[in-house]
Amino acid sequence: MTSSSLPKQTPPQGTAPADRQATVQRLAELRGGPDVPQRPLDARALAALAANPGCRRRALLDGAGVDKSAVAHALGSPAPFGQSQFALVRGNAFEAAVKADGGEVLLALLCEHTGAARPDPAEVTVPQLTADGPAGRAFRTRQALIEADGGRWTLLDHPLLALEVAGSTAYLEPDALAVHPDGTVSIIEIKSFPILDGSADPVKVGAAARQAAVYALALEGLRTVRESALLVCPKDFSNLPTGGLLQLRKQIAATRRQLRRLTRLEEIAAELPEGVHFAPDQEPAALTAAVESVPAAYAPECLSTCELAFHCRDRARSAGDVVALGRSVRGELGGLTTVDEVLAAASGDPDNAAAKDPAAATLRRAAALRAEALAAAEPATAPGPEAR
Amino acid sequence: MSLLSALARMEAAACGRARPVATVRHRHLATNPLVLVPLTTAGENGAPLGVMLGTDRSAPEVFTVPQPRDRDLRFAFLGRLAEAMLPHLESCQDEVELVERKETDPETGKRVTVEAELCADAPQVLVPTGPGVDFVRLLGRSMRFRRTAEEDPGAEHPAPPRVPLLGRWLTHYGERARVPGSSLLLSMTGLLSRHWATGQSQLEDQHLGALLAWLAPPDGLGGAEAALRAELGRDARGQLLVPPAGPATDPAFDNELLAPAIARYDKGVPGAAQEVHELVASQLRPTWEAMWQGVDLLRALPEAAHVPDRWRRDRQSYTHHRDRLRAAEPPQPRRDDAVTAARKLAMREQRQAELDAQEALDDPLVMAVRRLAGEAFLAEVLEVEMAYSDGKRPSPRPLVTVHTQDVPLLSDGDKLHRQLPTGAQQRAELVEMAGPGEYVLRLVGGMGRGKEPAPGTVPEKGDLMCWTLFEHAPRGGPGLPEPEETPWTHGGPPGEPSAERPDPVTAEDVL
Numbered sequence: 001m002t003s004s005s006l007p008k009q010t011p012p013q014g015t016a017p018a019d020r021q022a023t024v025q026r027l028a029e030l031r032g033g034p035d036v037p038q039r040p041l042d043a044r045a046l047a048a049l050a051a052n053p054g055c056r057r058r059a060l061l062d063g064a065g066v067d068k069s070a071v072a073h074a075l076g077s078p079a080p081f082g083q084s085q086f087a088l089v090r091g092n093a094f095e096a097a098v099k100a101d102g103g104e105v106l107l108a109l110l111c112e113h114t115g116a117a118r119p120d121p122a123e124v125t126v127p128q129l130t131a132d133g134p135a136g137r138a139f140r141t142r143q144a145l146i147e148a149d150g151g152r153w154t155l156l157d158h159p160l161l162a163l164e165v166a167g168s169t170a171y172l173e174p175d176a177l178a179v180h181p182d183g184t185v186s187i188i189e190i191k192s193f194p195i196l197d198g199s200a201d202p203v204k205v206g207a208a209a210r211q212a213a214v215y216a217l218a219l220e221g222l223r224t225v226r227e228s229a230l231l232v233c234p235k236d237f238s239n240l241p242t243g244g245l246l247q248l249r250k251q252i253a254a255t256r257r258q259l260r261r262l263t264r265l266e267e268i269a270a271e272l273p274e275g276v277h278f279a280p281d282q283e284p285a286a287l288t289a290a291v292e293s294v295p296a297a298y299a300p301e302c303l304s305t306c307e308l309a310f311h312c313r314d315r316a317r318s319a320g321d322v323v324a325l326g327r328s329v330r331g332e333l334g335g336l337t338t339v340d341e342v343l344a345a346a347s348g349d350p351d352n353a354a355a356k357d358p359a360a361a362t363l364r365r366a367a368a369l370r371a372e373a374l375a376a377a378e379p380a381t382a383p384g385p386e387a388r
Numbered sequence: 389m390s391l392l393s394a395l396a397r398m399e400a401a402a403c404g405r406a407r408p409v410a411t412v413r414h415r416h417l418a419t420n421p422l423v424l425v426p427l428t429t430a431g432e433n434g435a436p437l438g439v440m441l442g443t444d445r446s447a448p449e450v451f452t453v454p455q456p457r458d459r460d461l462r463f464a465f466l467g468r469l470a471e472a473m474l475p476h477l478e479s480c481q482d483e484v485e486l487v488e489r490k491e492t493d494p495e496t497g498k499r500v501t502v503e504a505e506l507c508a509d510a511p512q513v514l515v516p517t518g519p520g521v522d523f524v525r526l527l528g529r530s531m532r533f534r535r536t537a538e539e540d541p542g543a544e545h546p547a548p549p550r551v552p553l554l555g556r557w558l559t560h561y562g563e564r565a566r567v568p569g570s571s572l573l574l575s576m577t578g579l580l581s582r583h584w585a586t587g588q589s590q591l592e593d594q595h596l597g598a599l600l601a602w603l604a605p606p607d608g609l610g611g612a613e614a615a616l617r618a619e620l621g622r623d624a625r626g627q628l629l630v631p632p633a634g635p636a637t638d639p640a641f642d643n644e645l646l647a648p649a650i651a652r653y654d655k656g657v658p659g660a661a662q663e664v665h666e667l668v669a670s671q672l673r674p675t676w677e678a679m680w681q682g683v684d685l686l687r688a689l690p691e692a693a694h695v696p697d698r699w700r701r702d703r704q705s706y707t708h709h710r711d712r713l714r715a716a717e718p719p720q721p722r723r724d725d726a727v728t729a730a731r732k733l734a735m736r737e738q739r740q741a742e743l744d745a746q747e748a749l750d751d752p753l754v755m756a757v758r759r760l761a762g763e764a765f766l767a768e769v770l771e772v773e774m775a776y777s778d779g780k781r782p783s784p785r786p787l788v789t790v791h792t793q794d795v796p797l798l799s800d801g802d803k804l805h806r807q808l809p810t811g812a813q814q815r816a817e818l819v820e821m822a823g824p825g826e827y828v829l830r831l832v833g834g835m836g837r838g839k840e841p842a843p844g845t846v847p848e849k850g851d852l853m854c855w856t857l858f859e860h861a862p863r864g865g866p867g868l869p870e871p872e873e874t875p876w877t878h879g880g881p882p883g884e885p886s887a888e889r890p891d892p893v894t895a896e897d898v899l
Contacts (some may be wrong), residue, residue: 080620082639085429085647188390194433196529199723236891237434237530273712302587317401317612322394325401326589329394339398346395366760373752377411 024169026269027064032251032279038065040134040171047306050210053258056304057296063265068307070178070280073121073323074287079307080386083312091192095175098190098232098241102126103176105154109243110178110186112228125154127378128190134171138162145222147177161218165259174215180317187221187229187248195233195242205246212252268294300387334359390757393585401587404610410583413689413752416571416699422476423448423679425516425672426523428635429456430642434530436465437637437646438668441472445680446489449839452668454653454661460544467548468529474550476511477557481710485507510699510706513561513573515810516596516633516675521575523635525562531555531664532719533891540890552719559720560709567736569698572706576682577633583689587611595619596678597630603685631671633678643672662899692750693811698743726878727871734864741862749807749860764856765794769847770826776839789822796857798827804855808834808845813860829855832881848863 028034043063052058072079078162098105104121127144132138141159148154156177163170176188189212193204212229219225228245235242272371276290291311298316302309316324320338323330334357338344345354346367354360390398392411400407415438427437449472453465484505492498515521532555534547561573581593586602593599597618602611609617621629627645629639637646645667653660712818724732747765748755758764761855767790776782804816814834822828836842847853 072473082643084637084639084642086642090431092648095442101727163780192431194524196433225858234433238892300591303591322398324589325394325397326389327589328389329589331389332391332394339401342395342398344404362760363395364393366756368397369756369760370392370395370753372410373411373756377754 023266027125027265028268028279030060030269030272031062031066031387032282036067036279039067040065040173040339044283047303049258050255051301051305052299055302055306057291057294057303057308057312059309060265060268060294063170064269064278066278067280071278071287071291072307072311074280075291075308075311076284077308079310081307087192094192094234094239094241095190096232096376097239099157099176103157103178104186105233105241106230107153107169107178109232110188112187112243113179113230113243114226116180119153123152125149125152126157128157129159132249134160136164138171142222145177145185145219147178148183148223150183151181161215163214163218168347172215172218174212176231177215177219183223185223186226187219189229189246190232193233194236195244196236200231200233200244208256209246209248209251212246213248213255216248216252216260217256246349287288300325301321301327307321332359332362336360336363389590390761392753392760393755396585397587400585400602400611402416404587405605406584406586406611406614408583409585409753410747410751411687412692412694412751413686414582414692414747414750415569416512416695416702417573417580417683417686417691418509420682421512421514421868422473423514423676423683424473424520424524425633425675425679426527426635427637427668427671430636430639432456434526435462436469436527438665438672439469440669440672440676441469445676446677449636450665450669452665452670453663455650462547462775463547463551465619466527466551466554470548470550470554474554474557477513477554480507480509480511480706484707490836505707506700507703507707507710510572512571514579514679515573515575516679517577517594518575519636520563520633520635521562525575526559526838528555528560529560530891532559533722533888537892553713554704554717556713557709560705561787563720564702564705567705568740569746570702570705570739571695571699572702576679576717579686580682583686586615588615590706592619596633596675596682600678600681604681631674633675634672635669641667641882692747694746694750698746701739723889725882726874727868730868730878734868736863738862743858744855745858745862746854748858754852758795758856758858762797763858764797764854765792765796766852766854767792767794767827769851769853771849775830782839784831784835784839784846786831786841786846787819788816788831788847790827790828790829790853790855792825794825796855798857802857804857805860806853806855807860810844814845816855845886 027038028036031038048055048058048062061071061120066235069079069081093279095385102121103124103126105327108118110116125148127140127147129137129140129144131140137160141156141161144154144156144159148320156179157176158173159177161172161174174187175190178186178187178188180186189208190206191208193201208231209229216225216229224246228247230243232241232243233245267384272290272293276293278287278290280287282290291308292315296308296312297313298309298312298321302312306312313324320340322333322337322339322342325339331336333342335347335359336354336359341357342363343356344352345360346363348364349355391882396409397405416499419739422441422443423445425440427439429435436453437451440450442448451465451468451472454462455461473643486503486507487506488501489503490499491500513524515524531547531551534552534555535543536549537543537546538549539552540546564570564574577596577599580599580603581590584603586593586599588598588602591830592615595615595618598615599620601609601614605611605614611776618630622640623629624756625644628640631641632638636886646664649660649663649667653664654656691730748758755764759766765895769788770791771789773787773789775785775787777785798818798821799819801817802822804818806816808814816829816831817831818827820828831841831846835845869875874881
């Protein structure tokens with residue numbers, strides 16, 4: 001196992017204390033006032049970030065910590081996300097079972113996978129991290145990480161990390177962190193999906209790796225982070241914990257790039273009309289206008305990661321945006337972006353502006369081939385008995 | 389996505405209902421498929437909540453588990469499932485036809501013809517969605533290593549008698565579903581989206597209710613509105629109007645209806661088991677109806693010409709599994725060894741290539757995709773000139789000049805293929821590009837063995853023919869090494885297969 005120091009994060013520009021204060025205030029205004037709590041950047045927001053980094057609407061609302069779920073509800077397109085209490089109970093029970101004995105099981109799994117000797121439970125430091133508010137907890141975590149003794153194991157249960165994302169501070173809560181006696185840190189993720197016969201659902205493992213990569217970025221400058229995180233899951237059909245190492249190097253590089261590319265929130269916020277905010281309890285029309293004032297980049301992938309996706313889909317469909325049919329549709333369509341334009345180009349009407357697009361010739365050919373094949377096969381292909 | 393299917397999606401979006409992307413049915417559809425609608429418990433691995441199944445749409449069987457986390461109840465459920473499914477899965481075992489097969493004689497090393505049994509039909513299983521297919525695999529995995537009281541009298545929690553056997557069948561069906569073009573186990577969303585394009589994305593097509601909404605929207609509604617209603621519509625109690633097709637349930641259903649009912653069951657309230665049963669059945673019923681609606685839609689399409697060929701392979705696969713069971717071989721291993729894995733992958737690649745070619749030959753709408761991509765062209769014969777090969781026994785090598793409106797990606801010497809009206813294959817080479825859209829081809833096969841070509845094998849002036857640049861029966865890559873010569877990169881020779889141990893019974897299993 002190798003562990004190497006990660007390159008230092010470039011300091012974000014424009015974060016002089018005064019600017020920062022202004023940004024924090026501006027983001028609070030966008031949420032609807034200083035009393036509205038900021039929502040933490042949770043796993044879903046991180047997944048949305050990876051699925052659609054180019055969406056300004058999502059960037060601003062997630063960055064400002066707006067409760068997108070409430071906004072979607074107020075807009076009349078509530079997100080169908082929810083968690084079954086069965087899954088919640090099971091997940092919590094598993095995490096509690098894994099952490100029950102002061103993290104002994106966790107450290108045993110970690111040692112097994114990294115080849116280290118198992119420490120005596122009495123020699124493991126488990127610092128107290130509770131404090132008021134996220135800033136306090138993040139401070140305690142920071143202190144605990146800095147103070148962790150050389151030569152001893154330290155296990156941090158539910159620490160809180162702070163990360164600068166597009167000009168605002170996001171708080172992140174890893175399941176656990178372990179400081180090795182050599183001073184390096186392992187990120188530990190506890191998930192309730194199973195590892196069956198040595199393999200787990202790649203989509204879920206990918207999401208866990210992405211989450212761990214964000215934690216690794218938040219830990220930069222504090223301690224050297226090990227390149228592989230420990231994933232702890234139930235084994236097969238039982239409730240017994242088993243582990244696997246997640247390689248983070250690629251995920252860290254990809255996430256770093258995405259975070260850096262994010263348009264700075266101040267820039268997006270500066271383009272908003274005066275007085276616009278996203279408090280869900282305002283007039284629906286005003287809220288709709290506020291949401292519409294930030295451009296979105298909808299794609300069907302959003303449906304599984306973003307609370308506003310059904311609202312954005314509705315808009316994309318009524319505008320006839322071809323991306324609503326899938327990102328891959330766009331490939332051969334040149335500059336044509338709406339369904340009407342594409343169908344006009346395919347119809348071969350020379351007067352239509354769409355017919356001049358470079359993609360129009362291929363489209364006409366495709367439409368002719370399709371019509372020819374359908375004509376040969378009528379009427380067998382009608383969808384359903386009552387179709388035209 | 390090909391431009392043609394993108395175009396079909398846009399037509400569908402513009403007119404508000406699904407549009408065809410196939411003119412024939414490319415998958416086998418049994419006369420009596422077993423429709424299986426499973427539901428699972430959120431957060432648990434392999435803990436079924438209930439299932440609705442049957443071959444008769446008016447008489448489904450429903451089994452449910454009142455407390456999915458109780459191992460004994462789960463086993464009782466799996467036992468009933470085995471008793472319901474196995475008669476169907478075993479129904480085609482005994483009616484066989486004898487076929488001849490070439491085999492290498494192990495003693496002489498010569499190729500000899502042997503007679504083998506081939507089941508005349510195979511049972512088909514239909515599930516609602518792709519995750520449903522995965523769930524069938526998972527159920528198979530969770531059952532096939534269990535031990536029954538008969539196999540292991542000392543076992544603490546013995547499985548009901550035929551549960552491990554059902555596990556092996558479901559594993560086989562789940563594995564077969566990964567072979568392109570196979571039809572033993574199919575998902576309804578996969579079947580429908582193969583044949584029709586909706587005005588939404590492929591991701592949204594995974595929702596069976598939304599997909600059917602585009603295919604047959606209720607009166608007065610467009611596809612988009614009907615699909616939205618299927619996705620999000622909720623009643624006064626906050627429950628979805630169209631429950632998800634599974635295997636996952638809707639969280640609102642879990643939290644508001646199912647969890648309280650299970651809690652009542654845990655407390656021993658009389659009638660609670662029946663209440664859970666009815667709740668789960670209420671979630672299964674709409675999907676059951678949707679499955680049969682899908683079957684009706686698919687039956688309206690005529691079967692493609694190559695489907696019986698591919699179904700024959702499914703029958704072979706079924707027969708092989710039957711033989712392995714009869715020979716009392718151990719259950720399929722947890723993980724394939726390198727040799728098996730390499731063989732499976734090579735076979736799947738070959739089947740995929742074959743499927744691509746056969747679908748194009750069977751369906752002008754699929755061929756249109758290949759024509760647009762320059763991999764096939766429809767041509768009219770302008771001239772035929774008889775010619776013969778040099779050599780002791782001259783064979784016919786007619787030169788055919790054709791004209792096409794298509795734009796094939798051709799260069800001199802390229803091999804071309806076409807299907808003769810008899811179904812046989814003919815090959816040709818490109819001799820010359822005579823002008824825009826004009827090509828001179830030399831026919832090099834498919835004309836019989838005589839000096840003169842067999843009647844009907846050489847086209848005449850004015851004939852229309854479809855030539856493809858791809859082979860119709862693609863061969864696989866080079867053969868794999870013998871198992872004992874497996875390279876070290878793949879773990880070396882596999883050695884004697886060791887029997888898999890049963891899944892351990894741990895205290896933790898009692899959840």
